Amino acid sequence: MRRLLVIGIGAGDPRLMTIEAGDxxxxxxxxxxxxxxxxxxxxxxxxxxxxRTFARGAYRTIEIHDPPRDPALPYREAVQQWHHQRVLxxxxxxxxxxxxxxxxxxxxxxxxxxxxxxxxIIDQVLExxxxxxxxxxxxxxxxxxxxxxRHRIPLNQIGGSVLITTGRRLREGLPDGIEDxxxxxxxxxxxxxxxxQGFDIYWGAYLASxxxxxxxxxxxxxxxxxxxxxxxxxxxxxxxxxxxxxxxQQG
Numbered sequence: 001m002r003r004l005l006v007i008g009i010g011a012g013d014p015r016l017m018t019i020e021a022g023d024x025x026x027x028x029x030x031x032x033x034x035x036x037x038x039x040x041x042x043x044x045x046x047x048x049x050x051x052r053t054f055a056r057g058a059y060r061t062i063e064i065h066d067p068p069r070d071p072a073l074p075y076r077e078a079v080q081q082w083h084h085q086r087v088l089x090x091x092x093x094x095x096x097x098x099x100x101x102x103x104x105x106x107x108x109x110x111x112x113x114x115x116x117x118x119x120x121i122i123d124q125v126l127e128x129x130x131x132x133x134x135x136x137x138x139x140x141x142x143x144x145x146x147x148x149x150r151h152r153i154p155l156n157q158i159g160g161s162v163l164i165t166t167g168r169r170l171r172e173g174l175p176d177g178i179e180d181x182x183x184x185x186x187x188x189x190x191x192x193x194x195x196x197q198g199f200d201i202y203w204g205a206y207l208a209s210x211x212x213x214x215x216x217x218x219x220x221x222x223x224x225x226x227x228x229x230x231x232x233x234x235x236x237x238x239x240x241x242x243x244x245x246x247x248x249q250q251g
Contacts, residue, residue, distance in 0.1 A: 001132050002094060003103040006118055008111045008140020011208035012043075014050050016141045024138045025054035028105030030098055031061045032090070042209075042237075047107060062097050064089050075168070083117060087124045095131040110142040115166070115184050143243045144182055146207040151216055153202060155245065156180060170194075179248045189227050191246060195220050198249045205233060205242035219246065 005024045010016035031051070051059075067085040069078045098104045108118050122135055144164070148155050156162045163178050167186025171193055174181060183190065191201060197219075203226050205213040213233060215226050234240040 001134050002098050002100060004094070004122065004133050004135040005103065005105045005138065006112050006122065006135060007105055007107055007138045008142075009047075009050055009107045009109060010141040011110055011143045011146045012046055012206070013208040014046065014053055016146070016208055017050065017054070018138070018140065021138045021140060022054040024136075025050065025105065025107075026056040027103050028055070029059055029102050030104045031059060032093055032104055032106050033061050033063050034066050034106075035063045046209075050107070062093050064093050083121060083124070086117070086121050087128070090121055091125050091128065091131055094125065094133060108140065111140045112137055113139070114142050114144065114164070141208075143184070143204070143207045143241070147182075147202065147204045147243050147245060150204055150207065150212070150214055151202040151245075153245070155182065157247075181246045182243065183246065184243050186242065186244075189230065191219065191244060192223055192227065194246065195223050200247045200249055201226070201244055202247070203242065203244040205230065205240055207241075207243065211237070213242075218249070 005028060007021050007024045007028075008018075009021060010018075064086075067082060067089070069082045071078070073081065094104065106118060108116055110116065112119055119137065122133070125131065126133060126135075144155070157180060160179055163175070163181040165181060165183060167183055167188060167190035170181070170183050170186065170190040171188075174194075191199075191203075199219040200217065201219045201222060202216045203214070203222075211233075213229060215222055215229065230240060230242060
């Protein structure tokens with residue numbers, strides 16, 4: 001029986017790592033590293049710093065190639081196909097390169113439960129029954145929590161609910177009665193579709209990093225500023241991770 005620890009490593013600052021997650025890294029003998037083919041050296045450097053800080057003793061790494069999604073397929077079908085290819089890759093790595101009794105680890109940015117496919121992939125590996133794995137999950141501090149902390153706001157209003165969604169879904173429209181919505185994975189500034197509808201926005205990019213960016217205010221007044229800052233940051237670094245809360249104005 002192999003052990004697999006799925007470890008949430010937070011939004012990017014090693015100081016936000018929980019004590020439990022740090023202890024879990026210390027147990028790992030082999031880390032499974034998903035290679036997305038991206039040149040984000042600063043993100044790789046953060047991972048290495050975490051391993052230097054929390055790993056105990058010798059360990060090795062196994063690279064797992066992350067297959068691309070087929071842009072020609074409808075979104076849901078493309079994701080299902082992509083997940084299946086990931087399942088096969090994880091299954092091969094665990095069965096062929098992790099010995100019985102060894103402890104493997106997967107480092108997941110933010111929290112494994114929030115807009116991350118790792119746990120679904122592991123569930124499918126287990127359902128196939130070709131490799132025996134006992135896995136545990138360790139929560140992490142997500143960008144959503146960091147966003148609220150940086151702007152010094154609660155995510156919900158008194159007795160209210162919060163919708164967590166993606167930019168793609170936001171463009172399809174908000175359900176009736178939604179007052180607060182957290183948006184992740186917005187690659188195309190979907191918040192601009194809600195100008196003129198009475199929202200405030202609390203926006204953050206590269207949260208918990210040295211290059212953190214924050215803007216807040218009435219959406220109608222700051223939307224263009226966010227679009228411009230976001231585009232400049234993406235040109236400068238080649239990538240961007242941003243998250244925001246939209247809150248309907250009261251009164």
